[in-house]
Amino acid sequence: MGETVQAHECTDATLLFSDIVKFTNICAACAPYDVFNMLNELYTKFDRIAKINDVYKVETIGDAYVVASGVPNQCIDHSERILNMAIGMQMEVKSVKRPGTDISLEIRIGIHTGPIFAGIVGFKMPRYCLFGRTVSIARKLESYGVPRKICVSETAKNSALQTNKFLEFVEGGIIEADFGRVHTYFLEKNGRKTVWDICAHLRQPGQSTDGYYELHETKETSFKKQTPCKITIMRKKRKVGQKPSALQPANTNLQGTNICVVI
Numbered sequence: 525m526g527e528t529v530q531a532h533e534c535t536d537a538t539l540l541f542s543d544i545v546k547f548t549n550i551c552a553a554c555a556p557y558d559v560f561n562m563l564n565e566l567y568t569k570f571d572r573i574a575k576i577n578d579v580y581k582v583e584t585i586g587d588a589y590v591v592a593s594g595v596p597n598q599c600i601d602h603s604e605r606i607l608n609m610a611i612g613m614q615m616e617v618k619s620v621k622r623p624g625t626d627i628s629l630e631i632r633i634g635i636h637t638g639p640i641f642a643g644i645v646g647f648k649m650p651r652y653c654l655f656g657r658t659v660s661i662a663r664k665l666e667s668y669g670v671p672r673k674i675c676v677s678e679t680a681k682n683s684a685l686q687t688n689k690f691l692e693f694v695e696g697g698i699i700e701a702d703f704g705r706v707h708t709y710f711l712e713k714n715g716r717k718t719v720w721d722i723c724a725h726l727r728q729p730g731q732s733t734d735g736y737y738e739l740h741e742t743k744e745t746s747f748k749k750q751t752p753c754k755i756t757i758m759r760k761k762r763k764v765g766q767k768p769s770a771l772q773p774a775n776t777n778l779q780g781t782n783i784c785v786v787i
Contacts, residue, residue, distance in 0.1 A: 531643025537594030538606040538637040538680055539658055540579075541666035542613060544587035545630040550622055558623035563587070566620045566629065573612035576724050577605050582654060589613075592654065595640050603637050603684035607691065607711055610635060610674040612722045615739050630672055634665025636706075637680040657703055664701055665708065672742065674711040681709050690715030712736075 544550070544566075551559055567584055574581050574591055582590040591609055594602030610633045620629045638658035645653045661677060669675040675696060676684075684691055692715060696708035719735025720727045731738060 531641065534595040534598065534640045534642060536602070536637065536683070537592055537598075537640045537658070538603045538635060538683065539582075539592045539640065539654070539662040540590065540606050540610060540633060540635050541662050542589045542610075542631050542633045543666060545632060545671045547587040554623040562620065562623055562629075566617065569616040569620070570613055573609055573616060573723060577609045577612065577722070579605050579609050582652075592640070595642050595654065596652070601687040603635075603680050603686075604688045604691070604714075606635055606680075607674070607676070607684050608714060608717060608722050610711065611714060611719060611739065614672065614674060615719050615723050615735070632666050632669035632671055633674045634662050634667070634669050635674065635680045636662040636665055636677040637683045660703055661706060664699060664703075665706070668699060670710070672740075676709050676711050678707040678709065688714065688716055712740075 550562075554562075563584075567589065570589055571581065579591045579593045580596065582592050584590070591606065593599065593605045593609075599605070613631065613633065617631050618628050621627060622629060636658055638661070639656060640658050641655040643653060644650050665675045665677060676693065681691075681693055691711065692713040693709040693711055696710050699706045699708060713734075713736050714722070718727075718733070719725075719739050723735075727733070727735070
Protein backbone atom coordinates (compact mmCIF):
# COMPACT_ATOMS: atom_id res chain seq x y z
CA MET A 525 0.00 0.00 0.00
CA GLY A 526 1.15 3.51 -0.77
CA GLU A 527 3.48 2.37 -3.54
CA THR A 528 3.33 4.53 -6.66
CA VAL A 529 2.34 2.63 -9.78
CA GLN A 530 3.68 4.05 -13.02
CA ALA A 531 1.25 4.59 -15.87
CA HIS A 532 2.22 2.98 -19.14
CA GLU A 533 1.36 3.12 -22.82
CA CYS A 534 0.32 0.01 -24.71
CA THR A 535 1.02 0.63 -28.38
CA ASP A 536 -1.42 -2.00 -29.64
CA ALA A 537 -4.53 -3.23 -27.81
CA THR A 538 -8.16 -3.97 -28.67
CA LEU A 539 -11.19 -2.62 -26.84
CA LEU A 540 -14.85 -3.74 -26.93
CA PHE A 541 -17.87 -1.69 -25.86
CA SER A 542 -21.39 -3.12 -25.71
CA ASP A 543 -24.78 -1.91 -24.57
CA ILE A 544 -28.33 -3.22 -24.44
CA VAL A 545 -30.76 -2.04 -27.11
CA LYS A 546 -33.73 -0.09 -25.63
CA PHE A 547 -32.37 -0.45 -22.11
CA THR A 548 -34.07 2.78 -21.00
CA ASN A 549 -37.45 1.45 -22.14
CA ILE A 550 -36.84 -1.82 -20.31
CA CYS A 551 -36.02 0.03 -17.09
CA ALA A 552 -39.15 2.17 -17.42
CA ALA A 553 -41.38 -0.89 -17.85
CA CYS A 554 -39.84 -3.15 -15.19
CA ALA A 555 -39.23 -3.12 -11.46
CA PRO A 556 -35.63 -2.36 -10.42
CA TYR A 557 -35.32 -5.84 -8.90
CA ASP A 558 -36.21 -7.45 -12.24
CA VAL A 559 -33.70 -5.26 -14.09
CA PHE A 560 -31.04 -6.22 -11.57
CA ASN A 561 -31.72 -9.94 -12.05
CA MET A 562 -31.66 -9.54 -15.83
CA LEU A 563 -28.29 -7.75 -15.77
CA ASN A 564 -26.86 -10.22 -13.28
CA GLU A 565 -27.84 -13.14 -15.52
CA LEU A 566 -26.42 -11.44 -18.61
CA TYR A 567 -23.14 -10.33 -17.06
CA THR A 568 -22.57 -13.72 -15.46
CA LYS A 569 -22.73 -15.22 -18.95
CA PHE A 570 -20.43 -12.52 -20.35
CA ASP A 571 -17.92 -13.00 -17.54
CA ARG A 572 -17.76 -16.71 -18.35
CA ILE A 573 -17.08 -15.96 -22.03
CA ALA A 574 -14.38 -13.45 -21.02
CA LYS A 575 -12.65 -16.11 -18.94
CA ILE A 576 -12.84 -18.68 -21.75
CA ASN A 577 -11.29 -16.28 -24.27
CA ASP A 578 -8.79 -14.82 -21.78
CA VAL A 579 -9.73 -11.15 -22.14
CA TYR A 580 -9.70 -8.45 -19.46
CA LYS A 581 -13.00 -7.18 -18.08
CA VAL A 582 -12.63 -3.44 -17.68
CA GLU A 583 -15.97 -2.46 -16.19
CA THR A 584 -19.77 -2.51 -16.26
CA ILE A 585 -21.81 0.68 -15.91
CA GLY A 586 -25.55 0.06 -16.12
CA ASP A 587 -26.06 -1.71 -19.43
CA ALA A 588 -22.53 -0.99 -20.70
CA TYR A 589 -20.03 -3.86 -20.66
CA VAL A 590 -16.39 -3.20 -21.57
CA VAL A 591 -13.54 -5.65 -22.14
CA ALA A 592 -9.99 -5.31 -23.48
CA SER A 593 -7.15 -7.48 -24.70
CA GLY A 594 -3.50 -6.55 -25.06
CA VAL A 595 -3.74 -4.55 -21.84
CA PRO A 596 -2.70 -4.87 -19.04
CA ASN A 597 -0.99 -8.01 -20.39
CA GLN A 598 0.29 -7.85 -23.94
CA CYS A 599 -0.46 -10.62 -26.44
CA ILE A 600 -0.16 -11.06 -30.19
CA ASP A 601 -3.74 -12.19 -30.89
CA HIS A 602 -5.54 -9.52 -28.86
CA SER A 603 -7.86 -8.53 -31.73
CA GLU A 604 -8.87 -12.11 -32.49
CA ARG A 605 -9.60 -12.76 -28.82
CA ILE A 606 -11.91 -9.75 -28.64
CA LEU A 607 -13.72 -10.78 -31.84
CA ASN A 608 -14.29 -14.23 -30.35
CA MET A 609 -15.56 -12.56 -27.20
CA ALA A 610 -18.03 -10.56 -29.28
CA ILE A 611 -19.31 -13.69 -31.02
CA GLY A 612 -19.82 -15.34 -27.65
CA MET A 613 -21.64 -12.30 -26.28
CA GLN A 614 -24.03 -12.12 -29.22
CA MET A 615 -24.78 -15.82 -28.83
CA GLU A 616 -25.28 -15.73 -25.06
CA VAL A 617 -27.58 -12.69 -25.09
CA LYS A 618 -30.13 -14.69 -27.07
CA SER A 619 -30.90 -16.77 -23.99
CA VAL A 620 -31.58 -13.76 -21.73
CA LYS A 621 -35.14 -12.44 -21.85
CA ARG A 622 -36.64 -9.07 -21.04
CA PRO A 623 -38.33 -9.31 -17.63
CA GLY A 624 -41.87 -10.70 -17.88
CA THR A 625 -41.62 -11.46 -21.61
CA ASP A 626 -40.34 -14.09 -24.02
CA ILE A 627 -38.38 -11.46 -25.96
CA SER A 628 -34.61 -11.89 -26.07
CA LEU A 629 -32.33 -8.98 -25.29
CA GLU A 630 -30.33 -7.42 -28.10
CA ILE A 631 -26.95 -5.73 -27.82
CA ARG A 632 -24.77 -3.46 -29.95
CA ILE A 633 -21.02 -4.06 -30.02
CA GLY A 634 -18.20 -1.77 -31.16
CA ILE A 635 -14.54 -2.84 -31.43
CA HIS A 636 -11.39 -0.85 -32.20
CA THR A 637 -7.65 -1.51 -32.06
CA GLY A 638 -5.00 1.08 -31.29
CA PRO A 639 -2.73 2.57 -28.62
CA ILE A 640 -4.04 2.83 -25.07
CA PHE A 641 -2.57 4.71 -22.12
CA ALA A 642 -3.29 2.91 -18.84
CA GLY A 643 -2.57 3.37 -15.18
CA ILE A 644 -3.94 3.18 -11.65
CA VAL A 645 -5.65 6.36 -10.45
CA GLY A 646 -6.57 7.11 -6.84
CA PHE A 647 -5.66 5.68 -3.45
CA LYS A 648 -8.74 5.00 -1.31
CA MET A 649 -10.57 3.29 -4.20
CA PRO A 650 -7.85 2.80 -6.82
CA ARG A 651 -9.06 2.39 -10.38
CA TYR A 652 -7.24 0.94 -13.36
CA CYS A 653 -8.04 3.48 -16.07
CA LEU A 654 -7.72 3.37 -19.84
CA PHE A 655 -7.25 6.62 -21.75
CA GLY A 656 -6.96 7.70 -25.34
CA ARG A 657 -8.45 7.98 -28.79
CA THR A 658 -8.89 4.21 -29.03
CA VAL A 659 -11.39 4.37 -26.16
CA SER A 660 -13.31 7.17 -27.92
CA ILE A 661 -13.49 5.31 -31.22
CA ALA A 662 -14.59 2.00 -29.69
CA ARG A 663 -17.33 3.80 -27.76
CA LYS A 664 -18.49 5.60 -30.91
CA LEU A 665 -18.61 2.37 -32.93
CA GLU A 666 -20.85 0.84 -30.28
CA SER A 667 -23.16 3.83 -29.92
CA TYR A 668 -23.79 4.01 -33.68
CA GLY A 669 -23.74 0.26 -34.20
CA VAL A 670 -26.49 -2.08 -35.34
CA PRO A 671 -28.43 -4.38 -32.99
CA ARG A 672 -27.28 -8.03 -33.13
CA LYS A 673 -24.21 -6.99 -35.15
CA ILE A 674 -20.51 -6.75 -34.28
CA CYS A 675 -19.20 -3.43 -35.62
CA VAL A 676 -15.43 -3.53 -36.16
CA SER A 677 -13.08 -0.76 -37.27
CA GLU A 678 -10.80 -1.38 -40.23
CA THR A 679 -7.82 -1.24 -37.87
CA ALA A 680 -9.25 -4.00 -35.68
CA LYS A 681 -10.17 -6.09 -38.73
CA ASN A 682 -6.68 -5.88 -40.21
CA SER A 683 -5.09 -6.64 -36.85
CA ALA A 684 -7.22 -9.76 -36.36
CA LEU A 685 -6.51 -11.02 -39.88
CA GLN A 686 -2.80 -11.07 -39.07
CA THR A 687 -3.36 -13.99 -36.69
CA ASN A 688 -6.42 -15.57 -38.32
CA LYS A 689 -7.04 -15.47 -42.09
CA PHE A 690 -10.34 -17.35 -41.68
CA LEU A 691 -12.31 -14.43 -40.24
CA GLU A 692 -15.18 -13.27 -42.45
CA PHE A 693 -16.47 -9.69 -42.62
CA VAL A 694 -18.96 -7.68 -44.64
CA GLU A 695 -18.36 -4.02 -45.36
CA GLY A 696 -20.19 -1.55 -43.16
CA GLY A 697 -20.07 2.19 -43.60
CA ILE A 698 -18.03 5.23 -42.64
CA ILE A 699 -18.25 6.98 -39.29
CA GLU A 700 -17.35 10.65 -39.34
CA ALA A 701 -16.70 12.30 -35.99
CA ASP A 702 -14.34 14.70 -34.27
CA PHE A 703 -11.56 12.09 -34.22
CA GLY A 704 -11.70 11.63 -37.99
CA ARG A 705 -13.13 9.12 -40.43
CA VAL A 706 -13.37 5.41 -39.55
CA HIS A 707 -14.23 2.64 -42.02
CA THR A 708 -16.30 -0.09 -40.41
CA TYR A 709 -17.03 -3.76 -41.04
CA PHE A 710 -19.39 -6.34 -39.55
CA LEU A 711 -17.93 -9.59 -38.29
CA GLU A 712 -19.86 -12.56 -39.66
CA LYS A 713 -17.81 -15.63 -38.79
CA ASN A 714 -14.59 -17.09 -37.46
CA GLY A 715 -13.97 -19.94 -39.87
CA ARG A 716 -11.37 -21.44 -37.55
CA LYS A 717 -13.63 -21.71 -34.49
CA THR A 718 -17.22 -22.80 -34.03
CA VAL A 719 -19.63 -20.80 -31.90
CA TRP A 720 -19.88 -23.85 -29.65
CA ASP A 721 -16.11 -23.77 -29.04
CA ILE A 722 -16.12 -20.03 -28.37
CA CYS A 723 -18.96 -20.38 -25.84
CA ALA A 724 -17.86 -23.79 -24.51
CA HIS A 725 -21.30 -25.25 -25.25
CA LEU A 726 -22.08 -28.75 -26.47
CA ARG A 727 -23.81 -28.79 -29.86
CA GLN A 728 -27.35 -30.10 -29.52
CA PRO A 729 -29.10 -32.41 -32.02
CA GLY A 730 -30.47 -30.44 -34.95
CA GLN A 731 -28.09 -27.52 -34.52
CA SER A 732 -25.66 -26.48 -37.26
CA THR A 733 -22.12 -27.82 -37.14
CA ASP A 734 -20.44 -24.46 -36.54
CA GLY A 735 -23.27 -22.58 -34.81
CA TYR A 736 -23.21 -19.51 -37.05
CA TYR A 737 -26.70 -20.15 -38.40
CA GLU A 738 -28.00 -20.00 -34.83
CA LEU A 739 -25.88 -16.92 -34.10
CA HIS A 740 -27.38 -14.88 -36.95
CA GLU A 741 -30.87 -16.36 -36.95
CA THR A 742 -33.74 -14.13 -35.82
CA LYS A 743 -37.49 -14.58 -35.58
CA GLU A 744 -37.98 -12.33 -38.59
CA THR A 745 -35.47 -13.78 -41.01
CA SER A 746 -32.74 -16.35 -41.37
CA PHE A 747 -29.07 -15.49 -41.77
CA LYS A 748 -29.09 -16.49 -45.45
CA LYS A 749 -31.81 -13.96 -46.24
CA GLN A 750 -30.24 -11.07 -44.41
CA THR A 751 -28.61 -8.29 -46.37
CA PRO A 752 -25.44 -6.68 -45.05
CA CYS A 753 -26.10 -3.60 -42.92
CA LYS A 754 -24.66 -0.26 -43.93
CA ILE A 755 -24.06 2.62 -41.57
CA THR A 756 -22.94 6.14 -42.36
CA ILE A 757 -22.71 8.55 -39.46
CA MET A 758 -22.92 12.20 -40.42
CA ARG A 759 -21.39 15.05 -38.49
CA LYS A 760 -23.56 17.37 -36.39
CA LYS A 761 -25.61 19.92 -38.30
CA ARG A 762 -23.82 23.21 -38.77
CA LYS A 763 -25.33 26.55 -37.87
CA VAL A 764 -26.60 28.66 -40.73
CA GLY A 765 -23.69 30.46 -42.33
CA GLN A 766 -21.07 28.38 -40.53
CA LYS A 767 -18.31 27.03 -42.76
CA PRO A 768 -17.73 23.28 -42.69
CA SER A 769 -14.65 22.26 -40.73
CA ALA A 770 -12.09 19.89 -42.19
CA LEU A 771 -12.11 16.35 -40.92
CA GLN A 772 -9.31 15.57 -38.53
CA PRO A 773 -7.21 12.67 -39.82
CA ALA A 774 -7.30 9.51 -37.74
CA ASN A 775 -4.01 9.08 -35.92
CA THR A 776 -2.49 7.57 -32.81
CA ASN A 777 -2.81 10.72 -30.74
CA LEU A 778 -3.64 9.69 -27.18
CA GLN A 779 -6.44 12.21 -26.78
CA GLY A 780 -9.98 11.13 -26.03
CA THR A 781 -12.15 9.69 -23.32
CA ASN A 782 -11.15 7.31 -20.59
CA ILE A 783 -12.63 4.34 -18.82
CA CYS A 784 -11.77 2.83 -15.46
CA VAL A 785 -12.18 -0.27 -13.36
CA VAL A 786 -12.06 -0.48 -9.56
CA ILE A 787 -9.24 -2.79 -8.40
